[in-house]
Amino acid sequence: MSKYLDLSLKEINKLLKDKKIKPIDLVEEAFENIEKNKDINSFITLDKENAFKVAKELENKEVDNLLFGIPIAIKDNICTKNLRTTCASKMLENFIPNYDATVVEKIKSKNMIIIGKTNMDEFAMGSTSRTSYFGAPKNPWNKKRIAGGSSGGSASCISSRIVPFALGSDTGGSIRQPASYCGIVGMKPTYGRISRYGLVAFGSSLDQIGPMTRNVYENAELLNILCGKDEKDLTSIDKEKEDFTSLINTDIKGMNIAIPKYFVTDIVEKEVLDKFNEIVEILKEKGCNIEYIDIDYIENAVTLYQIIAMGEASSNLARFDGIRYGYSYENPQNLEELYTKTRQFGFGDEVKRRIMVGSFILSGENAKIYYDKALKIRDDIRKSFLKAFKKFDLIIGPTTTTVAYDLESNLDDPSKTFLDDILVIPVNMAGLPGLNVPIGFSKDKMPIGLHIIGNAFDEKTIYKLASSIEKTLDLNLDPRGEKNE
Amino acid sequence: MNEYKTTVGIEVHAELKTKSKIFSNSANNYGKMANTCTNVIDLGYPGVLPTVNEKAIELALRAALVLNCKINKKMHFDRKNYFYPDNPKNYQITQNRTPIGINGYVEINVKDGKKKIRIHDIHIEEDTCKSIHNKNKSMLDFNRAGIPLVEIVTEADINSSEEAMKYLEKLRELLLYADVSDCKIEEGSMRCDCNVSVSKTEKLGTKIEIKNIGSITNVGVAIDYETKRQIALLENKKELKEETRRFDDKTNTTVLMRIKETGNDYRYFPEPDIPFIELNDQYIRDVYNNLPMLAEERRRIYLKSGINEINAQKIIQNRIISDYLNKFINKDINLVIASNLLLGDIAAYLNKYEIKIENTKLTDDKFIDVVNYLNSQKINSKVFKTILDDIMEEDLSIDEILEKSGFKEINNEELVDIIKEVLKNNEQSVNDYHAGNTRSIKYIMGQIMKETKGNANPKEINSILEDLLNK
Structure with missing residues (x-):
């Protein structure tokens, strides 16, 4: 059986260019991989027929870019024309958009091949992907454990080497945290770097789409084609075109790197903290200047996140009312019943919980007490980060406080799972770019990740450090264990 | 005993005259087949985002300027959250905290001079769908969803039906001539809601809102009716409750729609999908200077x-x-x-x-x-x-x-000839004239006009005629 998808992007590209393989070979292999990894439950919807059709059509086209003919998986909250987009919810179980998200248009214009839509927390609300209406995806490193979330399906399908590329979305860590749990590279770019048009909104002022990949270089290459100002998204920002791979594997000597003290307190499990400290030592050896700093209010970031994201979510999800699309309660007696029963049966518990909390937060005087205040403190966090970036090139910390935990644990208290994202949420509050790169394993062989935070629109410096660490550690990140460490 | 004093505040919604909608590029058209001017943004589909029609901002700014408002140079949109079938996203994008214009006024002529009706604010928002109720079915026309509106809210400065009508006529004239809106009340491009209360003291009475008034004249009728109705209730020691009433143009009365519940909770918050909009001084000046x-x-x-x-x-x-x-x-x-x-x-x-x-x-x-x-x-x-x-x-x-058409200009010589000819043929009338019967000159004039087929200048005929007759 062929194993082309395990090759590097450049190698695959060369084989395609030299006509040694065809895109259809890659698609075939991807679907074989999906079949083999069915138990991981990475996908909600497969687009097999169309993927083969597209691959066949590409045979007559010139291989004109690095991503040509490469299979990619899309998180199921990103709209794909004529392909079911469920947000892992009963509410959209049968929803087929007649429009593509801007990122999907970009992917198609580079002739990448979409093979399916990945599993996630319902409406991206969760940090375990367990709130999915279609069942939780599993962690490829230990199938009894969570893949993380909300982009758990995208993370697990990269980790299990089903496809080399996936898109995730990150409102409060939903790319970086599952990337850390699954041992892959996941980037949440600067807010505004990538168009949100077609991403089903959760917390609009925080949501950002990002690339999830096997390694740092390929991550930067995917970001290269996703970014850019979009006329359809007023919050996307016009920036001069740059190559995010440009600083990859350049010397990191002399880089100024800060570690917020809060990131290395006892909220982080010892095993994770030890691994992080090993990396800090390596960086010092390589000539980086490391300093421990304070970022104002970051200890409040989770609370702010709950206020802002849920407030916005309660409004964003109001449109699911059973009138125009999606699940609709049959034969309601009146309008009130159409609304209440559609939303009662269409949404899962976590979504309903967040809509209720969000509605409460915005209600009457509460808007001033909670929401307005949260926006102010959020602004202070951003300023505090930006102040740090006057002196430092990057800020680092562990991505998560623990490794991926058991699928059955932390089910009793819904507020507990928010702590999974305690180290990644401050970055969403500040609108900054952040990336997870794997730095090793726990003693029970679960991946541990490093969180690298950059200044606004300075993703390429993040890639610089991440690539250096990746190269130095040279970890075997294939959970199939076919290669020996 | 004191007289009752009527107090009225008016909210006007006016549709802006743009080619496309405020947050999408579908057409802003009236009278098209239902649901033909709409797209996924107007329909509130998942994942889609609003863009802002700059023309709508310009027209709203014009309106704010002609209403003498102070302009919010840094403004944003807010979401007003409420569930209703005509509200596709179940939130309406409007302006709550930073309306484009505040503290303006409109001047009207009253018996003893001029009166300023103060404008509390003017803000931009999107229109809702049109609901069409048919037997036991309700249908939605999304053509209207997302049409740009300005809502103009007065202070409670109006004290009679006459003032209300004058204010609306003046407002309509201002918006029409600033090319802001068509202001066609019958097509719904201008809609007025009135808040009417009566009181014998300085303290305002209970506010009753009247919706669905289809003409400026009917605003007057509705206010007069409502004033009488409220006074009659108070005189009968009845207590008034805040409520919304509908004007019925068949009976010229107002009909109860719903009692207002305390504190509508719209859960306003700043619209995160649209960044702040800055209206700089130069732009405001340009818009002002280019007003029609x-x-x-x-x-x-x-x-x-x-x-x-x-x-x-x-x-x-x-x-x-x-x-x-x-x-x-x-x-x-x-x-x-x-x-x-x-x-x-x-x-x-x-x-x-x-x-x-x-x-x-x-x-x-x-x-x-x-x-x-x-x-x-x-x-x-x-x-x-x-x-x-x-x-x-x-x-x-x-x-x-x-x-x-045969209306040839006759020159002076020709005219003299024609007149001489007429005088020759009407000797009797000429004699009558000389005998003092001045009325006969009218007959002669008629004859000349007939001959000239009306092509001659009557003044000239008169002067020639007088000359000839008095020789």
Whole structure:
């Protein structure tokens, strides 16, 4: 059986260019991989027929870019024309958009091949992907454990080497945290770097789409084609075109790197903290200047996140009312019943919980007490980060406080799972770019990740450090264990 | 005992005259087949985002400027959250905290001078769908969803139905002439809601909202009815509750729609999908300087040129006529004659054939010629009436039309000959005249007019006639 998808992007590209393989070979292999990894439950919807059709059509086209003919998986909250987009919810179980998200248009214009839509927390609300209406995806490193979330399906399908590329979305860590749990590279770019048009909104002022990949270089290459100002998204920002791979594997000597003290307190499990400290030592050896700093209010970031994201979510999800699309309660007696029963049966518990909390937060005087205040403190966090970036090139910390935990644990208290994202949420509050790169394993062989935070629109410096660490550690990140460490 | 005092505050929604909707590029059209001017953004599909129509912002700014408002130079949109089938996203994008204009006023004429009706604020928002109720089914037309609106909210400064009507007429005139809105109440592009209360003291009474009033006249009717109704209830020691009533134009009364529940909770928060919009001073100045000529200025020019007040008002009430007349205000023509033609024979012609003035063959040159000919009495109004159809329908100059119709100009010599001939043929009348019967001269005039087919200038005829008769 062929194993082309395990090759590097450049190698695959060369084989395609030299006509040694065809895109259809890659698609075939991807679907074989999906079949083999069915138990991981990475996908909600497969687009097999169309993927083969597209691959066949590409045979007559010139291989004109690095991503040509490469299979990619899309998180199921990103709209794909004529392909079911469920947000892992009963509410959209049968929803087929007649429009593509801007990122999907970009992917198609580079002739990448979409093979399916990945599993996630319902409406991206969760940090375990367990709130999915279609069942939780599993962690490829230990199938009894969570893949993380909300982009758990995208993370697990990269980790299990089903496809080399996936898109995730990150409102409060939903790319970086599952990337850390699954041992892959996941980037949440600067807010505004990538168009949100077609991403089903959760917390609009925080949501950002990002690339999830096997390694740092390929991550930067995917970001290269996703970014850019979009006329359809007023919050996307016009920036001069740059190559995010440009600083990859350049010397990191002399880089100024800060570690917020809060990131290395006892909220982080010892095993994770030890691994992080090993990396800090390596960086010092390589000539980086490391300093421990304070970022104002970051200890409040989770609370702010709950206020802002849920407030916005309660409004964003109001449109699911059973009138125009999606699940609709049959034969309601009146309008009130159409609304209440559609939303009662269409949404899962976590979504309903967040809509209720969000509605409460915005209600009457509460808007001033909670929401307005949260926006102010959020602004202070951003300023505090930006102040740090006057002196430092990057800020680092562990991505998560623990490794991926058991699928059955932390089910009793819904507020507990928010702590999974305690180290990644401050970055969403500040609108900054952040990336997870794997730095090793726990003693029970679960991946541990490093969180690298950059200044606004300075993703390429993040890639610089991440690539250096990746190269130095040279970890075997294939959970199939076919290669020996 | 004190008299009851009526207090009224008015909220007006006016649709902005843009080509496309405020947050999407689907067309802003009235009267199209249902759900043909709509797209996934208007329908509130998952994942789609709003963009902002700059023209809508410009028109709203114009409105804020003509209402003498202070402009919020850094403004944003807010979400107003409520569930209703006509509200596709179940939130409406509007302005709550930073309306584009605040603290303005509109000046109206009242018995003892002028009165300022203060404008609390003017804000931009999207229109909802149109609900159509048919037996036990409800249908939604999304053509209206997302049409840009401004909502103009007065302070409670209005104290009578007359003031309310004057305010609305003035507001309509301002918005119409600033090219902000069509202000067609019958098509729903201008909608008024009134808050009416009565009180014997300085403290305002219980506020009753009246919706669905289909004309400015009916606003007056509704306020008068509501004032009487509320006073009657109070006199009967009944307590008034805050409620929303609907105006019924069949019975000229107001009908209860719903009792207002305490504190509607719209859960306003800043719209995160649209960044703050900055209106810089230069932009505001440019918009101000490019305002079309407003009604006040037009009225001033018309009165100065000798047009009487009634006609000036009539012209201003018809924007098309006013714009047409304005093309000639700097030309050397008699504006009184021009305005009489436009309000009289030309308006009648346009009405009769249901045609627009720009779709006729009446060119600016032809209009200038015809006004000048009438002014110099080269033709009279009777001739004008006869050739009006040709003027409007033929690609010919006025001279060519006159010639074609046989209205040849008669020179002085010819005229003297004709008059001599008439006098010769009507000796009896000439004798009567000399005998002191001045009335006979009218008969002679008639005969001359008949011979000249009305082509001669009556003044000239008169002077020649007098000469000949008194020789």
